[in-house]
Amino acid sequence: MCGIAGFIYADRNRPVDPETLVAMAAIQYHRGPDGFGWQARDGVGFSHARLSIIDLNQERGRQPFISADGRLMLTQNGELYDYQRLRADLTARGDRFRSKSDSELILHLYPRLGLDASLPHLRGEFAFALHDREQDVVHLVRDRFGIKPLYWTEIDGGLVFGSELKVLFAHPEVTRQFDSAGLYHQLMQTMVPGSTAFAGVHQVKPGHVVSIERRNGRLQISDRRYWDMPFPQEHERGAPGNQTQYIDGVRERLIEAVQLRLEADVPVGCYLSGGIDSCSIIGLATASTQGAVKAFTIGFDNADYDETPIATEMAQATGADQEILRLDATHLYDHFEETLWHTERTIYNTLGVAKLLMSRRVNEIGYKVVLTGEGSDELFGGYPAFRRDMFLHGLDHMPPDERREWEAMLAESNKLFTGAMLSEDTIDDPALRAKVGFTPSCLQPWLASARRVPDLLHPDRRAELAHYSPGAAIAEALDQDALQGRHPLDKAQYVWIKTMLEGQILTWGGDRVDMANSMEARPPFLDHHLAEYAATLPPSMRIHGRTEKYVLREAMKGLLPETLYKREKFAFMAPPAHTDPGKWAAMRVLAERHLNSDAIVQAGLLDSQGVDALFALHDAPDTSVATQTQLDAVINHLLGVQILHERFIAADIPAQARRKAAELGWRA
DSSP: OEEEEEEEESSTTSOOOHHHHHHHHHTTGGGOBTOEEEEEETTEEEEEEEOOSSOOOTTTTOSSEEOTTSOEEEEEEEEEESHHHHHHHHHHTTOOOSSSOSTTHHHHHHHHHOHHHHGGGOEEEEEEEEEETTTTEEEEEEOSSOOSOOEEEEETTEEEEESSHHHHHTSTTOOOOBOHHHHHHHHHSOOOTTOOSBTTEEEOOTTEEEEEEEETTEEEEEEEEOOOOOOOOHHHHOSOOOHHHHHHHHHHHHHHHHHHHTOOSSOEEEEOOSSHHHHHHHHHHHHHHTSOOEEEEEEESSTTTOOHHHHHHHHHHHTOEEEEEEEOGGGGGGGHHHHHHHHOSOOSSTHHHHHHHHHHHHHHTTOOEEEOOTTHHHHHTOSHHHHHHHHHHSOTTOOHHHHHHHHHHHHHHTGGGBTTTBOSSOOOOHHHHHHHSSOOTTTHHHHHHHTTHHHHBOHHHHHHTTTOOHHHHHHHHSOHHHHTTOOHHHHHHHHHIIIIIIIIITIIIIIHHHHTTTOEEEOGGGOHHHHHHHHTSOHHHHEETTEETHHHHHHTTTTSOHHHHHOOOOOOOOOOGGGOHHHHHHHHHHHHHHSSHHHHHHHTSBOHHHHHHHHHHHHOTTOOHHHHHHHHHHHHHHHHHHHHIIIIISSOHHHHHHHHHHHHTOOO
């Protein structure tokens, strides 16, 4: 895992400033503290900050790589698995590799197959930039689920890219200002796929290639998809097969995905919560290594949110060496500003802070790599929102008595997450209903929050967005062909994958807070071979009766303690601020700094009266717990946009980046 950066100018003869390339690498030093490199040619410059995991030799593994014939230049972030088999095949065909790095594989596949035919061979989590001098094009490529980040923006006569927003902002020609629609979505949590909070700054979408080709002194930018979650249309599924077939299929593919992700030249540990996802991963990792695995667990001081008892039971069952980081909820806001510097977007829950503190602990005791359980809920229907959508839209002919039983079960099991992961009231968005067939439950709490956003915006921003529909913007970004004719559960999972998975779980809950402390997280469940198989599973194998992730439970039954095998899905999150007086007080300290009238006027993003009214509603005696939970999230977003303004717009990031390079001794 590493950080990448670079730019391409429309004029091939325009000089590339190497100091800027070095500064762009230095400001993401946390992603790659083990070394850096840069290359420039023909008006194209790449740089790289390296975290050594495969091939620890610093010189041999230094990027950017240039192919032996000089045609290709590559800078890559991430890991490619199963690369030894591919290297052996290419070596037998006459190729010669100069390093042991998995990244170098791309330089050998591309000339033989071309980009489009090479991508199916790339298995893992990755983002890379590839300059083809012969075709005069730079390709920006992101992995299938967006596990690794990659951003880009245009400047006068050029384009800049990087692993993080601050990397782009380290280039002195990149404009830094909030986009009004992006600001709106920061305050409501859910981003439009492919967008950011900042004007003119885009993400390379998961499973996409952005190609920048020079023609007649101009840049031609194209965006194409190379992979998508392949849920079949309902008429294509046919009759369900034998359950054993599906259970065995999941088990075999998950074992392979875990074993591939244990490959490293450094020790590999596991994140371990009380869910069947991370417990399955550590169980398989233990069986594969035939030894004790280091397990890292977050413990909260609120019993309703603490999963350490079950995690400890699993650690003991596998003989894992468990490290528990016990967090006092009142201290999470102490690290809120630091977390926002790394997430580069607002967060609704301080779980992101807790994850940052955990990755710091992982780093302190000498680990660079952990396996995680992210992706299981997306593949196997684990979230409460999926059960709700399955019940409402996929079980239309349920008998009345059974329907009432389902309603009672959902009301009880969803109580803790209403207001955050589930909406207190049903929200029906016309644009989403037209695109999806219904308004997915996973989006409803944030659409409910969106109703509060206009009153919180600065009057000028409010006027600009007077006719803006966030639901319509999200709907427009979803692929109609991927939704048409699919089962309601497939649709619900697809929308979550395109919004919440990429924009939240893999971003501020994953890569950004892990790599803040130079720590690589590998999610075996998001192996695309496993995902493609999971898409073929009948809905009843994912949600079987009232049991979510049924096929995974059965596949891992021999590994899991009975209490965990039978346990209902528990969405991992930190206690909201209102649940603890000390945490609420800690949040108010930040609010006094960032949400006072002077700070609000200076930033020009929010409306003081609207902010004060929202706090008054939160404190009102008749405000429900679910509404307080929703308002906790909105308050975190209000803090977030003010902090983002202070750190990314008001600050001189190009100067910060150059100072960091000087501090590190990184020179062109």
